[in-house]
Amino acid sequence: MTLTQTSPPRRRLALVGGVVVALVIVLGAGLAYFSGDDGPQHPVVRTDPVNHEVLYEVTGTAAATAPVVTWVVGERNATEQAVNVPLPWKSSVTLPVGPSGGYAAVEVRSAETGAGSLSCRMFVDGVQVAQQVSTDGFAGVACSHRIPPEYVK
The missing domain is CATH 2.60.40 (Immunoglobulin-like)
Known part of the structure; x- marks a missing residue:
């Protein structure tokens, strides 16, 4: 019996790649929003x-x-x-x-x-x-x- 490795289907790779990209975008937006320095400045x-x-x-x-x-x-x-x-x-x-x-x-x-x-x-x-x-x-x-x-x- 011979074992051969099979590559995951392309659909699964595309789905995992899409999830990773979405996570990067959400994390980047969250950091920009909560960093505090980029928010609106009010005059003093x-x-x-x-x-x-x-x-x-x-x-x-x-x-x-x-x-x-x-x-x-x-x-x-x-x-x-x-x-x-x-x-x-x-x-x-x-x-x-x-x-x-x-x-x-x-x-x-x-x-x-x-x-x-x-x-x-x-x-x-x-x-x-x-x-x-x-x-x-x-x-x-x-x-x-x-x-x-x-x-x-």
Whole structure:
């Protein structure tokens, strides 16, 4: 009696090969999913305040003065106000911006003479962020900008 080895049928080899490939794919996907470093990253807001330089500018052609100028000067939207302000007018302030962001604004009342124009511009850290112009001689102008919080990189 002679014993001969027979090779397994091709169908069985294909099935075993398919199972091995499927296991490799599932294990690879599981490792990628549970590794933690490849998951979505959420931004982290800085908790300490960051100072921003804000420059307010007001100009006008009709009158040499603005009746009232009001602007934000600090935390919690603290404001200052000036009356009978000679134009052009500029003011620079340092605004601390915390985790909830900050707000900068300037508002100018018109002399309501019906002549000339009035405008405001605002810069945050040297970048112009707002501009408004009124040309009817009756309307005032207001410029505002929300300063976003800083994020930890």
